[in-house]
Amino acid sequence: MRTRAAVLYAPHTDYVVEEIELDPPKEGEVLVQFEASGMCHSDEHMVTGDMAMDQEVLDMLGWQQYPIIMGHEGGGVVVEVGPGVTELSVGDHVVTSFVPSCGRCPSCASGNQNLCDMGAHLLSGHQADGTSRHHTLDGKDIATMCCLGTFAEHSVVHLNSLVKVEPDLPLDKACLVACGVTTGWGSATYAADVAPGETVVVIGTGGVGMNAVQGAHLAGARYVIAIDPVEFKREQAQQFGATHAVATAEEAQALLGELTWGRNAEKVIVTVGEGKGADVGTYMGLVAKGGKLVFTAVADMKANDVNLNLFDLAMQQKSLVGTIFGSANPRYDIPRLLGLYRSGQLKLDELVTRTYGLDDINQGYQDMRDGKNIRGVIVYGS
Numbered sequence: 001m002r003t004r005a006a007v008l009y010a011p012h013t014d015y016v017v018e019e020i021e022l023d024p025p026k027e028g029e030v031l032v033q034f035e036a037s038g039m040c041h042s043d044e045h046m047v048t049g050d051m052a053m054d055q056e057v058l059d060m061l062g063w064q065q066y067p068i069i070m071g072h073e074g075g076g077v078v079v080e081v082g083p084g085v086t087e088l089s090v091g092d093h094v095v096t097s098f099v100p101s102c103g104r105c106p107s108c109a110s111g112n113q114n115l116c117d118m119g120a121h122l123l124s125g126h127q128a129d130g131t132s133r134h135h136t137l138d139g140k141d142i143a144t145m146c147c148l149g150t151f152a153e154h155s156v157v158h159l160n161s162l163v164k165v166e167p168d169l170p171l172d173k174a175c176l177v178a179c180g181v182t183t184g185w186g187s188a189t190y191a192a193d194v195a196p197g198e199t200v201v202v203i204g205t206g207g208v209g210m211n212a213v214q215g216a217h218l219a220g221a222r223y224v225i226a227i228d229p230v231e232f233k234r235e236q237a238q239q240f241g242a243t244h245a246v247a248t249a250e251e252a253q254a255l256l257g258e259l260t261w262g263r264n265a266e267k268v269i270v271t272v273g274e275g276k277g278a279d280v281g282t283y284m285g286l287v288a289k290g291g292k293l294v295f296t297a298v299a300d301m302k303a304n305d306v307n308l309n310l311f312d313l314a315m316q317q318k319s320l321v322g323t324i325f326g327s328a329n330p331r332y333d334i335p336r337l338l339g340l341y342r343s344g345q346l347k348l349d350e351l352v353t354r355t356y357g358l359d360d361i362n363q364g365y366q367d368m369r370d371g372k373n374i375r376g377v378i379v380y381g382s
Helices: 043-047 055-061 117-121 169-180 178-190 209-218 231-237 248-258 277-284 310-315 331-340 359-368
Strands: 002-008 015-024 029-038 073-081 093-096 156-158 162-165 198-201 223-227 243-248 265-270 287-295 317-324 354-355 377-379
Touching: 002 317, 002 359, 015 156, 015 169, 015 359, 029 093, 029 169, 043 359, 073 169, 093 169, 093 248, 117 317, 162 331, 169 178, 169 354, 169 377, 178 209, 178 265, 198 248, 209 223, 209 231, 223 231, 223 248, 231 243, 243 248, 265 277, 277 287, 354 359, 359 377
Parallel strands: 198 223, 198 265, 223 243, 265 287, 287 317, 354 377
Antiparallel strands: 002 015, 029 073, 029 156, 029 377, 073 093, 093 162
16 A cells, blocks of 8 residues: 655755555554554654665674664554464554564563564664565665554554553543653653652753653652753753752752752753763762662763763662553553553643644754744544
């Protein structure tokens, strides 16, 4: 079939919205018609080239990165199922999970679905069987972000990357739990393990960081300090549970001195748009003795250097941990978070600053770069 998609042909270029050819689903796959897709900052890293791999490595692995259909926060309706698919039926409403979960590998079996072995395919550009379902009209393969490609009206997705949701939930809001909401909330509740009464600092309050604020607030933190240079985001953070909002780490350090009598924050969560090793030492300076720094941000794949005082790390017994998907389990936590939304305890509507049609995707990402959005959402058919 033919459908429309936003295709990125190379780093540092705009998306091209065009018709593509889409193959039918194969074994274990599903054809989804998307109703909405969140515009996550992680996709921007393919635009800037932070996630671009050396061509020699790609050739050795047999991987493809460009052209690529980006997008991994999708909500849609199943319109066709491939052979062997029994868990989903035509008409089911689904949310994507940017990390798949097979349920059988050691990580899944031990309760760490976010580390599923199928994640090895996420940057490969092809489906789990090593082939592509998406093609240009002249027959060339097109890669997909995280094996999803939600910046398209339709996509073929593996069953393990889809979670069935209740049909009355608005998909333009439910799609946000596919990445940003769960990653931020889980960074606070799972990776940081925020406890009632603790002081928490969240660095960067975009689509992920704002949900780290929500997560820390719901976990019972006494103080939640949001750090962001954009005034609009600082103002919004206080609606999501931040007790204080400042522009810089230096301001936060002074504030922590007053609030905690110099003890600092038990938990610091880094959710900036691009993580930089040079800043880790500054972030760790906000952490209390015995505290934890959670690094959720995406960094340049080739960056290896980190500024960190190892004496302070050991002698103050601090921890530095990384997390993907907020250490959450997609099949358990996506329905769980949507249940919190239904009961009014989790804010999703308020996360959506603006909606866009697919043809406006370049404007949507420019608005993100300009700090105008907490989360922009593409609504198909608008």
